[in-house]
Amino acid sequence: MSRRYRGHMSGERYLADTNPEMHHVHDLDNEKTECQIEAILRAGLDKPFFTRLDAGREGFTRCDYCLGESSRE
Numbered sequence: 001m002s003r004r005y006r007g008h009m010s011g012e013r014y015l016a017d018t019n020p021e022m023h024h025v026h027d028l029d030n031e032k033t034e035c036q037i038e039a040i041l042r043a044g045l046d047k048p049f050f051t052r053l054d055a056g057r058e059g060f061t062r063c064d065y066c067l068g069e070s071s072r073e
Contacts (some may be wrong), residue, residue, distance in 0.1 A: 004046075013050065014028065015049075017040045017060075027066045035066050
């Protein structure tokens with residue numbers, strides 16, 4: 001898909017889902033349908049990051065679909 005400029009996003013590459021049940025970070029340059037980015041944005045659960053490392057430092061795990069096997073950065 002593409003970078004987003006709505007919700008909390010201002011064109012950052014990485015979008016984290018702040019839903020405590022998910023708590024994943026997504027790569028918008030490699031977005032897959034399964035990531036459900038639009039649903040995250042509609043729910044207001046998006047948190048932007050410029051790097052995956054920054055998202056990992058805050059405890060977000062990688063999305064299995066757009067970033068491969070899930071683990072903390």
